[in-house]
Amino acid sequence: MHVTKNAKLSTYHCIMKLHKSLIAISSVLILASCETAEISHETAKSLVYNCYSCHSPNASEASRIAPSMAEVKTAYLAKYGSKKAANNAMNAFVNSPSSEKVVMGEAMERFGIMPNMQYEKTDLQHIVNYIFSNQIDSREWLSQYNSGASSEPKIDKSDYSKLGRHIVMSTKKILGKNLKGAIKSQGTEYALDFCNTRAISLTDSMGVVLDATITRVSDRNRNPDNAASPEEVDFIEMYSTLIASNRDLSPILKGGTFYMPIVTNEMCLQCHGSGDEVSNGVRTGLDKLYPEDLALGYGVNEIRGIWRVDFGTYAN
Ligand code: HEC
Numbered sequence: 001m002h003v004t005k006n007a008k009l010s011t012y013h014c015i016m017k018l019h020k021s022l023i024a025i026s027s028v029l030i031l032a033s034c035e036t037a038e039i040s041h042e043t044a045k046s047l048v049y050n051c052y053s054c055h056s057p058n059a060s061e062a063s064r065i066a067p068s069m070a071e072v073k074t075a076y077l078a079k080y081g082s083k084k085a086a087n088n089a090m091n092a093f094v095n096s097p098s099s100e101k102v103v104m105g106e107a108m109e110r111f112g113i114m115p116n117m118q119y120e121k122t123d124l125q126h127i128v129n130y131i132f133s134n135q136i137d138s139r140e141w142l143s144q145y146n147s148g149a150s151s152e153p154k155i156d157k158s159d160y161s162k163l164g165r166h167i168v169m170s171t172k173k174i175l176g177k178n179l180k181g182a183i184k185s186q187g188t189e190y191a192l193d194f195c196n197t198r199a200i201s202l203t204d205s206m207g208v209v210l211d212a213t214i215t216r217v218s219d220r221n222r223n224p225d226n227a228a229s230p231e232e233v234d235f236i237e238m239y240s241t242l243i244a245s246n247r248d249l250s251p252i253l254k255g256g257t258f259y260m261p262i263v264t265n266e267m268c269l270q271c272h273g274s275g276d277e278v279s280n281g282v283r284t285g286l287d288k289l290y291p292e293d294l295a296l297g298y299g300v301n302e303i304r305g306i307w308r309v310d311f312g313t314y315a316n
């Protein structure tokens with residue numbers, strides 16, 4: 001969590017107020033409590049930004065693409081009994097979503113399994129702690145944080161790692177939404193187009209400002225345009241070794257290019273799996289569209305490829 005100029009300023013105001021009222025507590029304690037308030041404010045924004053685009057509190061039934069976060073929280077508390085156990089289970093699920101860990105079976109049936117968003121572990125811990133220690137469905141909370149205003153985080157434009165991650169996350173959210181919506185409304189066979197990133201314009205404002213482009217490449221590509229370069233194949237192999245031994249998959253920044261791994265989950269297997277997982281209809285569609293398809297035969301939690309963000313003219 002980074003402390004912004006504003007955060008410092010409000011910490012200062014906070015101290016001044018308390019000093020004026022002459023409360024006899026050590027200033028160290030005061031500082032600590034003011035900073036905690038500021039961190040939780042940042043975490044609330046990060047919860048809305050990272051999770052509410054799918055777990056919206058106010059989407060209509062028809063446009064819903066995931067249960068609301070308040071429903072998820074209730075289901076976890078009911079299943080696990082204590083906040084601590086619910087908290088651990090939620091962290092474990094979001095770090096690597098799988099059907100064995102699912103608590104809300106009906107939601108998974110209806111929306112498909114949650115994509116692996118690869119949040120940073122400490123950011124996620126902050127968010128999950130926050131969910132279990134605040135009234136995230138109260139009217140006050142929603143009017144303060146879920147006002148519909150754009151909640152893009154402030155990122156230093158020279159921090160290409162953060163920017164790269166931000167652009168990948170924004171794209172994943174759009175892609176995840178469109179893909180699930182398409183499968184839900186029209187069935188997998190008709191959803192084939194939706195895995196095409198070129199069909200998605202980069203609406204992310206930071207990407208546009210920085211003239212960044214985002215693509216996905218793979219060592220076992222479906223679309224001939226998405227073939228990885230030899231160096232990128234090395235990155236993919238490195239990530240495959242890391243994921244097999246359950247290690248962290250840190251992004252790579254090389255020159256003006258940022259990479260992040262793409263991990264499969266159960267939903268992907270409808271179009272990238274093997275045997276019965278891929279229906280005959282989907283196979284026929286794929287044969288027609290991609291005669292040189294290499295992207296079948298994956299299992300869950302494998303490296304399907306990498307995201308690549310090129311920073312255009314800004315990086316060198
Ligand atoms: C791209 C859309 C998307 C984003 C972003 C997203 N989720 Fe989800 N999430 C889903 C969908 C869809 C489900 C319902 C299917 C399921 O249970 O896997 C779900 C379910 C869950 C569940 C319940 C799983 C269960 O046990 O049934 C938890 C917990 C969860 N999400 C936490 C989070 C948190 C925390 C964040 C933000 C840090 C987040 N999600 C961001 C789509 C998303």
Ligand code: HEC
Pocket residue numbers: 115179188189191192193195196197198216217218220221222223224226262263264265267268269270271272295304305306
């Ligand atoms: C509805 C079918 C479908 C589903 C579900 C699906 N994909 Fe795809 N995927 C495709 C198609 C079709 C392409 C080729 C897109 C193109 O022409 O650019 C593709 C391409 C890709 C590519 C680009 C590299 C390449 O091989 O051309 C990646 C990476 C990828 N998919 C990952 C995933 C992941 C990860 C999931 C699950 C979260 C997933 N896909 C789910 C159909 C699907």
